[in-house]
Amino acid sequence: MTYVLRWGIMATGGIAELFIRDITLDPKSRGVTDVDHRPVAVASRSLDKAQSFISEHAPPELQGSIKPYGSYSELLSDPDVDCVYIATPASSHYDNTLEALRAGKNVLCEKPFTVNAAQAKHLLAVAKEKDVFLMEGVWTRFFPLALSFKRLLHEEKLLGRIHRLYSDFSVEFPLDPSHRMYTSATAGGALLDLGVYMTVWTMLTCYHHPDNDRRPPDVMKAVQFRSPISPDVDESTSVITLWENPKIMAIGTVSMMTDSPPECAIRVQGEKGELIIPIHGSRPEKIIVRLKAGGMGERVYNFPIPGQGLFWEADAVARDIRDGKKFDNNYPVEESIFVMELMDEIRRQNSLKFPEEIEHVEPC
Numbered sequence: 001m002t003y004v005l006r007w008g009i010m011a012t013g014g015i016a017e018l019f020i021r022d023i024t025l026d027p028k029s030r031g032v033t034d035v036d037h038r039p040v041a042v043a044s045r046s047l048d049k050a051q052s053f054i055s056e057h058a059p060p061e062l063q064g065s066i067k068p069y070g071s072y073s074e075l076l077s078d079p080d081v082d083c084v085y086i087a088t089p090a091s092s093h094y095d096n097t098l099e100a101l102r103a104g105k106n107v108l109c110e111k112p113f114t115v116n117a118a119q120a121k122h123l124l125a126v127a128k129e130k131d132v133f134l135m136e137g138v139w140t141r142f143f144p145l146a147l148s149f150k151r152l153l154h155e156e157k158l159l160g161r162i163h164r165l166y167s168d169f170s171v172e173f174p175l176d177p178s179h180r181m182y183t184s185a186t187a188g189g190a191l192l193d194l195g196v197y198m199t200v201w202t203m204l205t206c207y208h209h210p211d212n213d214r215r216p217p218d219v220m221k222a223v224q225f226r227s228p229i230s231p232d233v234d235e236s237t238s239v240i241t242l243w244e245n246p247k248i249m250a251i252g253t254v255s256m257m258t259d260s261p262p263e264c265a266i267r268v269q270g271e272k273g274e275l276i277i278p279i280h281g282s283r284p285e286k287i288i289v290r291l292k293a294g295g296m297g298e299r300v301y302n303f304p305i306p307g308q309g310l311f312w313e314a315d316a317v318a319r320d321i322r323d324g325k326k327f328d329n330n331y332p333v334e335e336s337i338f339v340m341e342l343m344d345e346i347r348r349q350n351s352l353k354f355p356e357e358i359e360h361v362e363p364c
């Protein structure tokens, strides 16, 4: 029997539009029959916005059954909502998730999970106390491509020993000082917003390497340029991490001044050859493996995405909640905390601070 998860969507911005479209696609189009999704409520800070969002982005046949709310709190008291999808700016994730967990709701919160690791740790503690499900929505981690990437490197060991990783996630944003990316008050800047994707490949290559066994890097050095129009946020960040055992050097870059190189956003180099992921790193569709002479030559693995691709993380959440799990095995909250610790250290090395109001952590 198909398990149907009832979603409440918090906020009506760009990613919320893509999410409601994706979860209302027929799951059979991606070969899924065990779970499905039903948006049952949408909340905005304005009732008009919630209503327009539903009429513009929900499928016509569902529009009459989705409740619009003019405040986030109303959504959290709706007993029909099984899980809340939090799609507010990063600066609000901690407060919104905390309120949702305290209301007893399961939560999928968009990336970046929080502004700092202390907030992430607090959310984990509250989720445990309330016995509800919690996950950061790093959709890329749920792509079939990402699962194959890990398998090719660590189970099939196609490249033999891995020596080096380059991981870039860059998006050219127009210079607009009012945009959330250029505003410190919304935790803008390249590091927190784009850095999550750069980190996905470092985690899968190094952190998850069987010889590393989920230990932090031995060395990490990071440099940043601040934005000339908003010096309180970073315009670009480069990070080098050394993982002594299995001896991998990982170079990660993010920028909001230029796009990722389309032909090679991710490159893993090993003793037997290299693995490349072309195009943009958050929604990749292809892996290319090139082995050195004597190997199998070039092999291309295609992973078509029948929609935007947010449904794969939603499917994982539905299965977890159906099965009574409180955390996801593929992307547990501990890994979100680890990523936030890296981000904290990168900011510490570069004296980058956000306003106190968004760095705050409530007493336990």
Ligand SMILES: NC(=O)C1=CN([C@@H]2O[C@H](COP(=O)(O)OP(=O)(O)OC[C@H]3O[C@@H](n4cnc5c(N)ncnc54)[C@H](OP(=O)(O)O)[C@@H]3O)[C@@H](O)[C@H]2O)C=CC1
Binding pocket: 011, 012, 013, 014, 015, 016, 043, 044, 045, 046, 049, 050, 087, 088, 089, 090, 092, 110, 111, 112, 137, 139, 180, 186, 193, 282
């Ligand atoms: N997974 C992915 O591919 C992507 C993820 N994201 C992540 O999703 C989150 C939202 O990004 P995105 O949708 O692009 O952002 P938008 O600016 O388009 O939308 C954010 C929404 O949050 C609500 N909101 C609440 N408080 C504020 C505030 N102080 N200022 C502005 N808006 C506020 C608003 O909804 P309302 O007015 O209805 O309350 C607004 O529409 C971010 O954390 C981002 O990193 C973003 C893009 C892609």
Ligand SMILES: O=C1OC[C@@H](O)[C@H](O)[C@H]1O
Binding pocket: 171, 193, 194, 282
């Ligand atoms: O998650 C994201 O992916 C695409 C980017 O354009 C966006 O800023 C970011 O939030």
